[in-house]
Amino acid sequence: MTVSKFMIRPRVKASTIIEVLISMIIIMVVFGIAMIIYANVTKSGLSELEIRAGALLNETLQNDEKDDAVSSRIFNVDILRIEQQVKSYDADGSLLEIDLVAYDVNGEKMAEAHKIIPNRND
Incomplete structure (x- = not known):
């Protein structure tokens, strides 16, 4: 009995190129949606x-509440520019409204804070 050089092997069932392309497209769409969601969340x-800007504004408001002479001013802390506006809140001037806004180096608003305090100048 002679052994044949060519043995018949059973065929392995495989995916067609169309199935592989469709699965790759589905994976890419899901990955693209995930990247958009990740970018929006970050x-x-x-x-x-x-x-830090919000904490700095709150600290400034606390200091202004203790201070007797509060006035409108613009000052810089690190890379933030803080604009403080003080105006009378009521007609008789017994209350002051303090508005603070912090801007970054590009002029973009980072944080804002508002507070009404008693006027101690009287």
Whole structure:
């Protein structure tokens, strides 16, 4: 009995090129949607600078509440430009409204704070 050089092997069932292309397209669409969602989530979150600006404005408001002479001014802290506007809140001038806005180096608003305090100049 002689052994044949060519043995018949059972066929392995495989995917067609069309099936592979369709599955790759589906994977790419899902990956693209995931990247868009990831970009939106990271963009919408608060940055470290915004958190620091808010804390700085709150600290400034607390200091102004203790201070007797509060006035409108513009000052810089690190890379933030803070605009403080003080105006009378009521007709007799017994209350003051303090508006603080923090801007970054590009002029984009990072944080804002508002507070009404008693006027101690009287």
